[in-house]
Amino acid sequence: MKGKILLSLGLVLLFLFSTIDAEAQRRNKYRKRKNKNKSISRYHGGAVGGKFRPYSFLSGNVNALNYYGDLAPVNKAASTDISFTQPGFGVNVGYKFSPYASVRAGFNYGRLKGDDISSDPAETQAYPRYLRNLSFRNDIKEFHMGFEIFLLPNYGGPNIRPPFNVYLFVGGAVFHHEPKGLVPDMDYTTGGTEVAPSAGEWVKLRKLGTEGQFLDGSDVKKYSPFQLSIPLAIGATFRLPGPFDVGLELGYRYLFTDYVDDVSTNYVPFDQFDDPLARIMSDRSAEPVAAWSGIDRSGVKIASSTMSDGVEYYSSVDLGGGRDDTGEGIRGNSKDNDMMFMTTLKLIWIVGKTGSSAKFR
Template identity: 35%
Template sequence: MKQFFNYTLTLLLASLLVAPAADAQQFTKRKQYNSVGVTLTAMNYFGDITPKPSIPSLRFGATRPNLGVTFTHRFTPRISGRGGLSYGRITGSDAKAADQNDADAKFRYNRNMNFRNDIAELSAVAIFDLIPNRNNYIKRPDLVPYLFAGLAGYAGNPKGLDNNDNYVALQPLKTEGKDYNRAGIAIPFGAGARYKLNKSFDLGFEIGFRKTFNDYLDDVSDKYVANRSSLTSTAAQYFGWDITGGAGAGLDGTWNENNQSGYQRGKNNEDDWYVQAGFTLNYILAPRVKSPKFR
């Protein structure tokens, strides 16, 4: 995934640098325009509670919807800037993702963790169209593939399902004995394509990855707390101390309260990612054309 991340950003940067300067000179302000959009996407994540303890690995059954709104300004025939606000959910469950018959997955199956995290995101990205539009918005191409990358801020709140089927916020419980931020910075990047429906509307499909710098989107990263007494009674009810009628899972897959503390809880050792894939309906705000003044 790191190679894919580096390759995509390098390709986008190279595209921006080689875009002819003449394009910007020919694309006067009279041809620039804005658009607003609504997005409906499917959302998933890469992390510790996935079918495989590596990136990329995701469970399609954990996919949840994401809704958003966007505002886009076209600067040149190829380059646009887009701001977006979205809200969606990522989920994970060892009971559904890990195969108890797979030797590699048995640790995670016995771990029996689950989470959900509702994430709000505010993003700003640069879009590079592979097919330029040197005309006004009315004469734009019918189909335009594009690449994008930028910066985003996100905020979430990972929660776990307890034995009473209630979701409880996990960060305050310090299930690994650590404090971590529920909000952070992500790098969104990806690709998509827009199709011209008519003079005013475009329909787009896009897949976008979010590289975070946080391994706790799922509240799982490192080891169980070294001392069980340091956990509150509330925290002990979740994630690893009192699940499926046992006290804890050791690395050998057995249940023994004495082999839990200080043992590995997460096996990913990678920051978590989330991904969105879906559709955007854009409405173009027709620019106002000023009539020449005569004296």
């Protein structure tokens, strides 16, 4: 009998303990659900409230570059030839340190291109540029660093990123450039009867000093292949499944140089050049075809003059701003620096654990 009583008491105590444990679990689940509902009630612009968790990210970019400068179709700040858009690529690494901002650094590579043949000879503003017939290409290697400022905050961290966001990017950059020109087959500055040095090759224009940078007594300063710029951009990001976003960025580069195209100041009289290749690449107005496209220019009127060295030199009539009796004249506009525009499509990888997220509403 005593054993049965003890067994019954044990069963009762086991039942009581089980009931108490079940009630505790029920209350714990209710408390978690209540906290989750409170968290969701603090929803802000696509991000669930809570403690912000910083995270890092990497991206790979496909870029498109456009050039604005002295060799644009017309003399306007926004003038460019879309057909000269050149491809590029880049990589970025960044750290989102607040709900509203990230710091980002990256490298971009791409090519710029400009050609006076894109100027319409039928337009008054464009005609002098068409006569000038200069062209270039320039491979840009850029390292930049700056801040992304987002329109919508992300309070919770990487796993509850907004499905869509807009940001502004501002920073600083250093880039390496080296403008090059395609040498014509003949020396048309002396009439086109002699083969040009390095004919058919792409040569570095900076090292030639096409505006007299290496001449004794010249007031035109040499320019460095390393330059600074200020990148400004607006971008948008779209969340993809898993730890990925896709982004589109439209970026403008304010450059601190006017020599991305190797054109800025005035022509140098032909007889002052010691290097015949520098003379040929400084004035290409007498060439019968455009260097890159091969478009016929035989209708351009050519004039000749004998200079102090006794040589007869040729250039187009009414060239650019016109050469005066000494052979000088306006080659470019030194008052405005060159500009660059970069369109970027990027795939962004969120580094670290992203986990499950609250459903978008």
